[in-house]
Amino acid sequence: MDPKRELTSVDLAALVGEFGAYEGAKVDKAYLYGDDLVRLKMRDFDRGRIELVLEVGEVKRAHTVAPERVPDAPGRPPQFAMMLRNRLSGADFAGVEQYEFDRILEFIFEREDGTTRIIVELFGQGNVAVTDGEYEVIDCLETVRLKSRTVVPGSRYEFPDTRTNPLSISREAFDHEMDDSDTDVVRTLATQLNFGGLYAEELCTRAGVEKGLDIADADDDVYDRLFEAIERLALDIRNGNFEPRLYLERDDAEGEEDTDDAKADASRDGDGRVVDVTPFPLEEHDELDGEPYDTFLTALDDYFFRLDLEDEEEVDPTAQRPDFESEIAKYERIIEQQQGAIEGFEQEAEALREQAESLYAEYGLVDEILSTVQGAREQDRSWDEIRERFEEGADRGIEAAEAVVGVDGSEGTVTVEIDGERIDLLARQGVEQNADRLYTEAKRVEEKKEGALAAIEDTREDLEDAKRRRDEWEAEDSEPADDEGDGDENERRDWLAEPSIPIRENEPWFDRFRWFHTSDGYLVIGGRNADQNEELVKKYLEPGDTVLHTQAHGGPVTVLKATDPSEASSSDIELPDASIEEAAQFAVSYSSVWKDGRYAGDVYAVDSDQVTKTPESGEYLEKGGFAIRGDRTYYRDTAVGAAVGIQCEPYTRVIGGPPSAIEDRAETMIELEPGRYAQADAAKRLYRRFRDRFADETFVRKIASPDRIQHFMPPGGSRITDD
Numbered sequence: 005m006d007p008k009r010e011l012t013s014v015d016l017a018a019l020v021g022e023f024g025a026y027e028g029a030k031v032d033k034a035y036l037y038g039d040d041l042v043r044l045k046m047r048d049f050d051r052g053r054i055e056l057v058l059e060v061g062e063v064k065r066a067h068t069v070a071p072e073r074v075p076d077a078p079g080r081p082p083q084f085a086m087m088l089r090n091r092l093s094g095a096d097f098a099g100v101e102q103y104e105f106d107r108i109l110e111f112i113f114e115r116e117d118g119t120t121r122i123i124v125e126l127f128g129q130g131n132v133a134v135t136d137g138e139y140e141v142i143d144c145l146e147t148v149r150l151k152s153r154t155v156v157p158g159s160r161y162e163f164p165d166t167r168t169n170p171l172s173i174s175r176e177a178f179d180h181e182m183d184d185s186d187t188d189v190v191r192t193l194a195t196q197l198n199f200g201g202l203y204a205e206e207l208c209t210r211a212g213v214e215k216g217l218d219i220a221d222a223d224d225d226v227y228d229r230l231f232e233a234i235e236r237l238a239l240d241i242r243n244g245n246f247e248p249r250l251y252l253e254r255d256d257a258e259g260e261e262d263t264d265d266a267k268a269d270a271s272r273d274g275d276g277r278v279v280d281v282t283p284f285p286l287e288e289h290d291e292l293d294g295e296p297y298d299t300f301l302t303a304l305d306d307y308f309f310r311l312d313l314e315d316e317e318e319v320d321p322t323a324q325r326p327d328f329e330s331e332i333a334k335y336e337r338i339i340e341q342q343q344g345a346i347e348g349f350e351q352e353a354e355a356l357r358e359q360a361e362s363l364y365a366e367y368g369l370v371d372e373i374l375s376t377v378q379g380a381r382e383q384d385r386s387w388d389e390i391r392e393r394f395e396e397g398a399d400r401g402i403e404a405a406e407a408v409v410g411v412d413g414s415e416g417t418v419t420v421e422i423d424g425e426r427i428d429l430l431a432r433q434g435v436e437q438n439a440d441r442l443y444t445e446a447k448r449v450e451e452k453k454e455g456a457l458a459a460i461e462d463t464r465e466d467l468e469d470a471k472r473r474r475d476e477w478e479a480e481d482s483e484p485a486d487d488e489g490d491g492d493e494n495e496r497r498d499w500l501a502e503p504s505i506p507i508r509e510n511e512p513w514f515d516r517f518r519w520f521h522t523s524d525g526y527l528v529i530g531g532r533n534a535d536q537n538e539e540l541v542k543k544y545l546e547p548g549d550t551v552l553h554t555q556a557h558g559g560p561v562t563v564l565k566a567t568d569p570s571e572a573s574s575s576d577i578e579l580p581d582a583s584i585e586e587a588a589q590f591a592v593s594y595s596s597v598w599k600d601g602r603y604a605g606d607v608y609a610v611d612s613d614q615v616t617k618t619p620e621s622g623e624y625l626e627k628g629g630f631a632i633r634g635d636r637t638y639y640r641d642t643a644v645g646a647a648v649g650i651q652c653e654p655y656t657r658v659i660g661g662p663p664s665a666i667e668d669r670a671e672t673m674i675e676l677e678p679g680r681y682a683q684a685d686a687a688k689r690l691y692r693r694f695r696d697r698f699a700d701e702t703f704v705r706k707i708a709s710p711d712r713i714q715h716f717m718p719p720g721g722s723r724i725t726d727d
Contacts, residue, residue: 005253005292007311008280010064011126014203014241015300016102016109017171018283019067021244022301023100026068029054031095031113034088035077038695038705039145039688042088042122042132043074046097058111058122060130060145063311066109067304082711087143088134091120105169105198123161135161147685149452149459151345170197171238178231182219189222190215193230202280202288207233209287246283248303251292252276277314281307328474335467342460349453355425356446360439362422363429370420370435372404377411377418377431387413458680465689465724469696499652499671505703510655518560518594518716520661521669522583528590528661530560537561541630545612550579552591555606559595561630562587563612582664584609588639589662593646599720601678604643608636648690648716649673650698650708658708660716672697679723686722687714693724 011019029048036042040061046054055069081089095115102109107126112119119137133144139161148155153162168181170193178197185192193204208215211229213222240246254276276293283300297303363370380390390411397405409426410419418429429438499505512519517540518530529544531537540561545551548566553559564579564587588607592598597605614634647663649670650656659666663675674690681689687710694713695704 005279007278007314008307009062009311011066011107011304012200012203013102013105013107013198014200014237015283016066016107016126017105017241018246018300019109019304020100020102021241022246022299026051026054026097027099029097031092031097034085034092036082036085036088036709036711037075037078039691039710040130041705044088044092045074056111058124058132060124060126060132063308064107064126064130065304065308066124066126067308068301069305069309073305073309078706078709082709083714084143084145084711091115091134091142095120103163104166105171106164106167108163131155133161146688149456150342151348151452151456154452167198168196170199170234171241173197173234175231178234179227182222182227182230185219187219188215189213189217189219189226189230192219197234202286203237206286206288207237210236240284246300247285248297248300249282249285249289249294250278250297250303250307251280251282251289251294253279253292278307278310328470328477331470332467332474335463335470338463339460339467342456342463346453346456346460349449349456353446353449353453356442356449359425359427360442360446362425362427363435363439363442366407366422367435369404369407369422370429370438373408373418373420374429374431374434374438376404381431387411458685461681462685462689466692469693473696497653500697501699503699505652505656505698505700507703507706508653508655509707510657518590520586520590520659520665522564522580522586523665523668524580524583526579526583527565528562528583528587529565530562530590530594532560537630541615545615547612549612550584550587550609551612551615552584552587552607552609554592554595554597555608556592556595556597556600558599559591559597562591562594585639585642586662586665588642589645592642593644593662594718596719598644598646598678598718598722601721602644603678604641607639607642609639610634610636644678644718645675646677646718646722647673647675648713650694650704656703656707658712658716675725676717676722677725678718679721681721681723683714683717683719683722684710686724687711687717689724690717 026046026048029046029051031044031046033045034042035045038061040059042058044056044058046056048054053071055071055074056067057069057074058066078085092113092115095113098112098114098119100109100111103123109124109126111122111124113122120142121135121137121139123133123135125131125133129146131144131146131148133155134142136142141155141157141159141161143157144155146155147157153164155161168177170178173181181196182192185196187195190201190204190208193199193207194201197204199207205215207230211226211233213226213229217226279292280289281300281303282289285294297306376393377390380393385393390413394405394408394411398408407420407422408418409421411417412419416431418431420427420429427442430441433441514527514529516532517536518532520528522528529540531540537560540563541551544565545563546565546567550564550566552562552564564583566579588609591607592605595605610632614632616631616633645662645664646660647666647670648658648660649666650672651659651669652671659670663673666673672694674693676686679686690713691704691708691710694708695701698704
């Protein structure tokens, strides 16, 4: 039996009540690990320190954790964590709600300056969205742009379509859902009533109903027993009548009797592998060893802690072939759905444009209708009177009246039918305004289509990644074993395959700037903004250094250092051409050239003594600006090029810059080019790729968060070069 890695809707319904005990706790700090685990550190007057974890990756969970079990804080808080700290520090935990019967929890926090809602999606790819009190999204771990819903910063959070809530369903609605099915009883409970497989089977067992019974053969007695079982389950959840169980599966010795005493002994000794945790005992798990707990939250903490330990203790996690086919099939299904959404957006946009064109084609007719309504409203006629007037006109054969098929006073709209197409008009607006509104709406739908195109590219990337991993697995499996000894002891260590990589941190003085080391070992630093450009010229520019800048406006001051600030400066050092060319590529890649989606630009280089902050008479230099005296050396049509990599020795850190400069310094790297993905979204793609490349996924989470990766990426949109 595979261990449970995601909480069910029943689990979440049970958790809501237990979380209520922590209402009033104050938030101290927030943390983000990788791109899928949020930790909130809180304190309560009675209970002391409280740790809440929200994980939405391969494991999907939301529960409190014993303080001694929380992971060490990441070295540098990413932007998402800083946003949470700014909004939640000192806030009171006001409660948690489950959305309908979906796997969505909404954590509510109150502070004098407003309400913050953390909405945790524990289904699909998982997500954490942070909104204000009016559900406007402040930030989210994953942007969602689908036909059915949108979750992006700045927009109103959209919940998924409402599903049947079986815990509050009426008998009439229950009968309707069951009668509407064309399969067996257990599948109907699992899908039509949203219980999922395990609880659908449990309800059948509790009700004494055969699971495979065809719905057509289920009579009123079967419905009665099932509905009573559902009501008892709902009552237990509402009243908090829980008897939490952590279930273990043990490997019985051959011939050993599976007695109750043996089960009890195994449970007490912790012998066995954890496979499930539930808010109350399940008859479906009678064959498993069950450990009782006082609270469901405590049981969840123990379960996921032990599950994590078991995952770490696996001797050879690659011994069993991953189910690449299922993963590939899943992404192909998602792509098919996304393609359907894109087609839907195209059709919707085209229909809106056709409606707008129809208004202009029948301008006189539409204008007469709108003028009639506006005149009647000016005379204080009611919407009912206006409707009746159009109906009378239609009876008399008046063309304009015949075109009106609906009047809605609550919305202030008139629906007309032109060439068989129904169009809703805002009565207070004229023909041009209504047409412009339709064109604008068509444009908005086109923008949603662009979002869906970006989403489908993301899924295609995941699909190709799954295929790549499958091919690599099969290639490794087909390679003959190497029996030629231990090999060269001086051979470079394969950090990607190491199960555990030690962290060796080093934060150099230049880390807050943009930086890289050339292939010849020289340091290049660039400003991130006008203040840093100013600082580089005033404080760090020394004799012998070379300064580079793009001809295009909006580029960083780029300094190729001849020496370290701690060393004696010298103008006698001749910098290698290769280093200057890499610095030129760096200057153009981190400028507006990349941001504008161009692939090349002009760069000039000057000696440090040609740069001054003193303007000519009558001139003015903005902050971050500088003047050049003398000739410049130009590097025309310098190609953009950037890569982000992970370095494992001598230090463990993210590095970035021109590909030629970092390829020998990084254990692995990913090249980028200008593209459509926003910087934050592209950083998340890189993070997932890096995480898949290392056997030690926790290493990537610790040193290469999406926020840290973004630190080394050019401004503007990007895409991975080999996509």
